[in-house]
Amino acid sequence: MIDRRAPEALSAQARTTVATADPSRPLSLYLHVPFCATRCGYCDFNTYTAGELGSSSSPQSWMEGVRAELDQAAALLAPGRRVGTVFVGGGTPSLLGADGLADLLGAVRDSFVLAPGAEVTTESNPESTSPEFFEGLRAAGFTRVSLGMQSAARHVLAVLERTHTPGRALDAAREAAAAGFEHLNLDLIYGTPGERDEDLDASLDAVLSVPVDHVSAYALIVEDGTRFARKVRRGEIPMPDDDVLAARYEMIDSRLRAAGMAWYEVSNWARARPDASPDPDSVCRHNEAYWRSDDWWGIGPGAHSHVDGVRWWNQKHPATYSASLASGSLPIGGHEILTADDRHTEAVMLRLRMHQGLDVNVLSGAERIRADAAVAQGLLRTVAGAYVLTDRGRLLADGVVRDILVAQ
Known part of the structure; x- marks a missing residue:
């Protein structure tokens, strides 16, 4: 069901705080692409297939909304704020193609100035990429690609309801490197029911066979409301086992360290320097901005934002999101002003996860x-x-x- 509630306005206090935030504070942009060809059974992200959207929304109306929100963000924030990192996530951003992603980055540049050396990342599904796709991304100004691999085992991908073939992520990584990308990430999911130690070992062999300088590895979480959760509830598949998850994490960490990588956040590893510390050129600076509680503006349906202790989130459905912006309103679904205790709690929660x-x-x-x-x-x-x-x-x-x- 489409949420047709009127957008919420930022309170006067929240709006003033956002508008007067120190322009020298780091600023990041997250752009949410809500489209997927299919929905994976474990996924609870704010994504929609063409069948779920029907005629209520389209990539064109979404893009018009994105341009409008970027303009409103630039108008509200203090003049002179430069963007240090851009991250395009989803959903499946690569469904837009290289031209669509170039247009998206062009819209960012129309509204904001990118800082020198800005990190610009897009997530990509290996199945919707090609050598030409990566060449187009490089020409557009993207500096980093994150590929969803999850596993090299066919039966594990089947349980996750991932549609790509095990080898395609590796081919995509090689194609991206050939196109000139020096910064590449592969995502892994571990602890899937039916995954064996040898399956994870093979996945790590595969990851380390291609020129990536970053690996993200996440334990499978059973999220309420997903098909995966319903299967667990019906007893069709077991819950991931905590002891197994811990053993798999230790395996991942050991293998990646031995291959010259270092953890810099609990679930993330980057190429290591000679002293075994993470190389700052290989860490994901955008993710670090979240963990430091820097300022970021989330553009797109359901995206979350944070500026100087004010947090807000957008309306979730693409049709409602676009309609709000077409009427001249920010598409805010709710907001909060963090108290000093809130900020303290988040500082402990987030910074303790980092290697510093x-x-x-x-x-x-x-x-x-x-x-x-x-x-x-x-x-x-x-x-x-x-x-x-x-x-x-x-x-x-x-x-x-x-x-x-x-x-x-």
């Missing part, structure tokens, strides 16, 4: 006592005035955060 760790001065006295207890338990270590997760602590990261914030 959490500055000890961020914590209160009582929180430091609890963090020191985690050090004694081997879950944290102190490095240059920061608490950093140990290898064991990364397996229990959410629990470490909860224990530190127990009084919040």
Whole structure:
């Protein structure tokens, strides 16, 4: 059902905060492409197939909305703000083709100025790419590509309801490298029911056989409302096992480290420098902006934004999103102003997941006592005035955060 509620306006306080945010603060743009050829059973992202959209929306009306939202964002933010990172996600951005993605980046440049050396990433489904596609992206100004591989095992892809063949992601990575992309990511999902150790080992062999400088690996999560969750509820497939997930994570980390990569966030690894630390040129700067709570504006249906402690999210359906912008309104579905406690909680939650760790001065006295207890338990270590997760602590990261914030 299409949500036809009127868009929500930012409160006067929220609007003032956004409009007067320090223009020297880093700014990122996320652009959401809501279109998919098919829906994977585990996916709960805000995406739509052509059959689900029917005649209520089209790529053209979505693009018109995107251009309008970019213009409104540029008008509301303080003058002089430059964009340091752009990330096109979805959905399946590669369904737009190289020309469509070039138009999207052109719309960004029409409204904003990209900072020198800006990182510009697009996600891509391997099945909707080609050598010509990657050449077109490079010519348009994209600097980084993220490919959804998930697994090299056919039966694992079948359980996930992924439609690409196991080898296509590897061919796509080689084609992207041949087109001049130095920064390439492959996504893996581990812990899928039916996945064996040898399946994951083969997937890692495959990842490391191509010229990628970044790997993201996520444990399969059963999200409410998905086909996967319904199958689990009916007993057709089992829930992912926590012990298996932990063992698989350790396997991934060990293999990637041995291949010259380093973790820089719990689920992300980048090419390592000689001192075994992550190479800043290979980390995803856009994702780092989220984990540092920098400012970002999410463009597109259902996209989330954050500017100087104000968070808001767009209306989800593409038709409602476009109609709101056509009427001259921002397509906001809701917003909140973060309190000091909210910001503190998020700083602990997000920064502790990063390899730089959490500055000890961020914590209160009582929180430091609890963090020191985690050090004694081997879950944290102190490095240059920061608490950093140990290898064991990364397996229990959410629990470490909860224990530190127990009084919040």
